[in-house]
Amino acid sequence: MLEELLKKIDQREYKIGVLGLGYVGLPLMWTFHSNDMPVLGFDIDKEKINYIKEGRSYIKHLGEEMMQELAGSDKCDATTDFTRVSEVDALLFCVPTPLDEHREPDMQYVEKTCLTVGEHLREGQLVILESTTYPGTTEELVIPILESKSGLTAGEDFYVAYSPEREDPGNVNFDTSSIPKVVGGHTQEGVELACALYDTSIVQTVPVSDTKTAEAVKITENVFRAVNIALVNELKVVFAEMDIDVHEVLDAADTKPFGFMKFVPGPGLGGHCIPIDPFYLTWKAREFDQHTRFIELAGEVNTKMPQYVIDQTLKALNAHKKAVNGSDVLVLGLAYKPDVDDMRESPTFEIMDLLKKYGANVSYYDSHIPEIKPTREYDQWTGTESVSWDESTISSYDAVIIATNHSDINYKELSEWSNCIIDTRNAMNGYGKGEKHIWQA
Structure with a gap:
């Protein structure tokens, strides 16, 4: 046969x-x-x-x-x-x-x-x-x-x-x-x-x-990525307290031709694989009385990143003498990665949920996802539509959080239109990065 x-x-x-x-x-x-x-x-x-x-x-x-x-x-x-x-x-x-x-x-x-x-x-x-x-x-x-x-x-x-x-x-x-x-x-x-x-x-x-x-x-391929992303996420938080730009550090380290592989930090993990698969191995390992402490620690670091973004947003709004409660906040990018319409496990949803919990009025902009379709975990956002991209709309928000660095976003216009930007993706590098109205998160 x-x-x-x-x-x-x-x-x-x-x-x-x-x-x-x-x-x-x-x-x-x-x-x-x-x-x-x-x-x-x-x-x-x-x-x-x-x-x-x-x-x-x-x-x-x-x-x-x-x-x-x-x-x-x-x-x-x-x-x-x-x-x-x-x-x-x-x-x-x-x-x-x-x-x-x-x-x-x-x-x-x-x-x-x-x-x-x-x-x-x-x-x-x-x-x-x-x-x-x-x-x-x-x-x-x-x-x-x-x-x-x-x-x-x-x-x-x-x-x-x-x-x-x-x-x-x-x-x-x-x-x-x-x-x-x-x-x-x-x-x-x-x-x-x-x-x-x-x-x-x-x-x-x-x-x-x-x-x-x-x-x-x-499982190994995705654990490798999850652990290394957790490492640079942790470095981002540590270096921020030291007033060191983690992206400048990573770019310089990446010039080493051996012994280093560059990963970049972000607002949390997204996609169907990396936020999920390591926990499959952790669960299975318990059957053999094995404990995946390294993997679980990486998961803990990565799952805390949306809250870190919110903490930085609170600081940014506070610098403008505003509370997050009652503020209008725009989140840029619903997809979990640039230039796709894939919003599976996107950390943007967690960020939006936390903002809403803190009392903010939350909107999003994503040209790839004009309307939020039903998801397994975030049904409360179903039917929400992306705002339009124009000066009148963008400038009306008290804060703008860059959650996904889509290439079709005009970051120069964003820098000019918004006086409070929280950048989780280093997207403002070259568009006013380092100015007082731009915060790294």
């Missing part, structure tokens, strides 16, 4: 099902389609399916051209009908893995997907989990559910692998096809089939010994 499936892949007749068409699934769907592989996308959100069929973009940085090509292709389709999973040869799970209210793994989306797929799983199919998760998920959670619901046996009747997504929304230097793919299989046949599939469309596959090793790779 394996030889027949490998031949089917080589002939570009192997149909791929992508489950979850968000920031991971949609680019993956496009990547396979671009390499002449037939693709069927699945999502519970009917609006996303309609957008795909109509050729309209719902993820801004991916653009309309891509969507129009998907809509016009006879080798691409999208559906909310999960009974159609039996039509495809491979099932790639790209579903959310958030934290619950206790900051522990919330696996409901993976579990629900497995339960649904298990009802329609057939012999010979390949199941690959791409969602970032704790080591052991594929073997301990995914396979038992699939076997129980289908009556089939993993490794004998169907194949299983794990290959973590490595998306970086808005990165102009790398896309899905140019980022190497780590692959771990439940069996040797599983990893061989999965690597053959990704080899059709991805620059390089990196096979590892098993699924839990592949799961650990992604």
Whole structure:
């Protein structure tokens, strides 16, 4: 059976099902389609399916051209009908893995997907989990559910692998096809089939010994970033008290050609991976009576950064003889990183919540997100619209907090229009940085 499936892949007749068409699934769907592989996308959100069929973009940085090509292709389709999973040869799970209210793994989306797929799983199919998760998920959670619901046996009747997504929304230097793919299989046949599939469309596959090793790779990548960001966030706070510009320090340190890798501080962590994934490992480690003190300390530093921004805002307003209670405060940038419309886990929401708690009247500006759509954690902001960018509007605020340094913001105009700016991203460097009305936070 394996030889027949490998031949089917080589002939570009192997149909791929992508489950979850968000920031991971949609680019993956496009990547396979671009390499002449037939693709069927699945999502519970009917609006996303309609957008795909109509050729309209719902993820801004991916653009309309891509969507129009998907809509016009006879080798691409999208559906909310999960009974159609039996039509495809491979099932790639790209579903959310958030934290619950206790900051522990919330696996409901993976579990629900497995339960649904298990009802329609057939012999010979390949199941690959791409969602970032704790080591052991594929073997301990995914396979038992699939076997129980289908009556089939993993490794004998169907194949299983794990290959973590490595998306970086808005990165102009790398896309899905140019980022190497780590692959771990439940069996040797599983990893061989999965690597053959990704080899059709991805620059390089990196096979590892098993699924839990592949799961650990992604966790390690994100723990590395979280810990280093925590370090520079802590340095920012310490150096600020010493009247030292942390950004000048980091820029100078970055001239060393070895032994240093530059990370930059900010108002807190955002995105679906870095604020969440380290806690997945922390949770799993407790099962083995291991304590991830270093990771937990980094998490503590990073989660306190929004409050640090508020503290600096209080000082800035106080210098203007104003209280935060009753002040009009504008937050620039809702997205978690520059030049995208991705607001998942954005620290801006926490900043806005804290400002509101302190009694401020809060608005935001973000040209990439004209209106706040429903989120899992911040429903109270749903329907709020971005203010307009003009002198009359911007100058009316008592303080402006730069939470995300979008490149389309005119910082020179901001410097001229606002007399109280709290800069969390070093965005005002070159636009009046160091002046009395600009505060670093």
